[in-house]
Amino acid sequence: MASTPSLFLRGTVWSWRRRVPEFSTQNRHWQLSLRTTERSIARIIARRLNYECDRMLDAISTGKLTPAQAKAWLSNVIRTELDRIERQRMVSRLDPVGTAEEDQRYDWATARAWRHLATTGLHPTLSEKARQSALSEGASPQELTTLETMLDLLSRDVMSEAGVNKMHRAARDCIQEAIGESITPSTMMTLQLRQMLLAGKAAAWEAAEGREDPSLEQARALAFAMVNESDAPEAPTSPPETDRPDCAAPREPVRNATPPAPGPQTHKFTYDPNLIQLVERINDEKDRDHIKEDTRRQLASQARLFISTTGVTDVTDITQAHLKYYKSVLQRLPKSYGKSAKDADRSVEDLLARAADLPEDKVGLSPRTINGHLDRFSLIFRVARSESLKISDDIQLSLLRVPETKRNRDKREAFALPELQQVFRHPIWTGSSNHKRRHVPGKTVLKDGLYWGPLMAAYSGARREEVLALEPEDFTIVDEIPCCHIRNNAHRGVKTLSSVRLVPIHSHLIDLGFLRHVEEMRKRGAAAIFPELIPENESQSFGDKLHYNWSKAVGLQLEGNPRRLCFHSLRHYVITHLKQLPEVTDKQRRDLVGHSGKDVHDEQYDEATSMPIMRGVVEQLPRMF
Structure with a gap:
């Protein structure tokens, strides 16, 4: 990285210029107008541009990102x-929470943190x-x-x-929108995207640090000039191929393989x-973008388990007998299978051996899981059939389904x-007693996800991940x-399209200070309103970290919890309670909890319940204390 910014004046406006090696023996210059007459601001932006330019060129040299892709991603991060x-500064001015000194301290810490990272x-x-x-x-110990x-x-x-998932989605979307190219991030590309993410955020905060509007608008214009007003050349294109490969990949799994070039219209795929x-391929389909990440992982882990169980790797070789044997294995696995990340590394023989030492009521996945x-x-x-792969006509999955032992309404x-x-x-x-001894009486009330989550569910009927994985935005x-x-x-998707909804905040939550908690998380730049509950690995879902203490609290308060009530029982409580109120209509209740309409008239020819009416419905739920 250059020790001094590559600045020069064009009239009275500062510009940045950098010599960039082409994909041949030549060199070319990139030149941007920084749209400012202030040298101090120009130096801030230029230093960051030099730094990121070096990183970007290093990434390009690996062949993982093109210049256009790198530019589109950096542009999106800064904007x-x-x-x-x-937005944060507008909220701080118009709806302040805490002192101005606290706001300045958090801004200072955020800017320094991004620069450090x-x-x-x-x-x-x-x-x-x-x-x-x-x-x-001059930083204080508190700072x-x-x-x-x-x-x-x-x-x-x-x-x-x-x-990482959020970064991948943002990169795919912005690159697709900006230059019409799709990317499939590999391990190396993920690291490169992360480098630019950190550098872009640091540049934005350095430009905005310590400035109030309208100077922030000027800094924003500078950032737009950095990434949008460039007259830099596009990356050279490769000559067209004359001999296009077949789209078939090797039979052995190949991860992160570069997809083959498309053939002419007459080519047989x-x-x-x-x-x-x-x-x-199923998980990568664009029309499945709404599918939850958990569902994608389940599909992948199921394929691995089936291969480990049967030894069959080719979908066209699967028979009814293979599936029947696979079902029998599911009925002999420990009920806790999949709860631990270590299960993914255990062999089927090891899992079945562990199940053999367990009580009968601890063995066998539930009918619902097997049918899933x-x-x-x-x-x-x-x-597979849509891809013209030959699947046995003798397969009848309906014959393998396990009958449910309970009515749906009795399961929870x-x-x-x-x-x-x-x-x-x-x-x-x-x-x-304290933050580590939450089940021992004392004087400490720690208002974290364990405190707020069950209350939010009891005052809304929302599902566990719906409330615990909310973001400040x-x-x-x-x-x-x-x-x-x-x-x-x-952090998570929603279960169905009807699950997307607006839910009023119950007055008891407001009285307890929940909105202040949300605003505090927003000021911190937290990724979720309960950052301590963010999963640490792929086997966890949002809320797993709360499960132990919540279940223990229910057991202590309800003499062992003989009815096996759980977090989802809060949703059933809300629905059951509202059903008993004649003033709450069926449609209002469905709109609150995210259920679809009963018929086409509800789904296509009706409007969502207005927020004032919905607030009245929420307030029908009794206060818990």
Whole structure:
């Protein structure tokens, strides 16, 4: 990286210029107008441009990202972060929570954290040298503590599975929109995208740090000029191919393989019948973007388990006998199969041996789970047939389905109101000994995800992941009513299209300070309103970290919980309670909990319940304490 910015004046306006090697023996210059007459601002942007240019060129040299792709991604990162900074500062001015000094401290810590991560890597701790440097610049011990907290939050968010998935989706979308190219991020490309993500956010915060509007608007214009007003050349295109390969891939699973070039219209396409490859194609289909990440993982893990069980890797070789044997294995696995990440590395023989030592009631997956495996095979076979892969006509999945032992309404019991009020008398909500001893009475009320999550579900009927995986941006005001927007976000999808909805915040939650909690997370730049619940690996879902303490609290308060009530029982309680109220219509109840309409008239010719009416429905739910 150049030691001084590559700046020069064109009239009275500063510009940036950099010599860039072409894909031949020549060199070419990239030149941007920075649209400012202030040298101090120009130096900030130019230093970051030089730094990112070096990184981008290094990424391009590996053949993983083209210049146009890198430019589109960097453009998106800077624009998005500048817009986010602008929104945060507007909220701080018009709806302040806390003091102006606290806002400035969080801004300072966020800017320094992104710069630290961009220059030194994703290390969540400050070195002694970095601490001394910050102190010498006038940072207080309190500011250093805030900086270290911010480093930890941001680094965990960037490296988390949800953060990587969000980055991949954003990169795919912005590159597709900007230059019409699709990408399939490999391991190396993921690292390159992450480098630019950190550098882009650092550049945005450096430009905006310590400035109020309209200077922020000027910084935003500078960033737009960096990435949109360039007269840099496009990457050279390769000459057209005359001998195009067949689309068939090798039979052995090949991950992150570069897709073959498309053939002419008369070319006969073939597809790899390998089961793993078929599942990867299903998960990569654009029209399945709405599918939850958990569902994609289930499909992939099922394919691996089937291959381990039967030894069959070719989908065209699968017979009814293979599927019947696979079903018998599912009925002999431990009921806890899949709950531990270690299960993915255990052999089928090891799993069955473990099950042999368990009580009978701990063995065998539930009928619903087994039927889910069969439903996924139905999808696999449909897609295979659509690709002209020959699937045995003798396969009849319906003959393998396991009959349910309970009616749907009996699978999950609902809390009775007195039971629920008894649960909320637990020390988690009334005061515990400390943050590690949540089940021992005391004076500490820690308002985290364990505290808020069950209350939110009891006052909305929302599903566990719907409430626990909300982001600060999912909260808004409609018709002067605070509400949360349950929709797809970086942490989870929604179950169905009807699950997308606006839910008013119950007045008891507001009285307890829930909106202040959301605003605090927004100011911190947290990826979720309960960042401590973000999954740490692929086997976890949002809320798994809450399960143990929530279940223990229910067991303690309800004398062992003989009815086996669970978090989902909160949703059943809300639906059951509202059904008993004649003033709440069936449509209003369905709109609140995200159920689809009863018929085509509800689905196509009706409107969503207005927010004032919906607030009235929510307020019909009794206060828990």
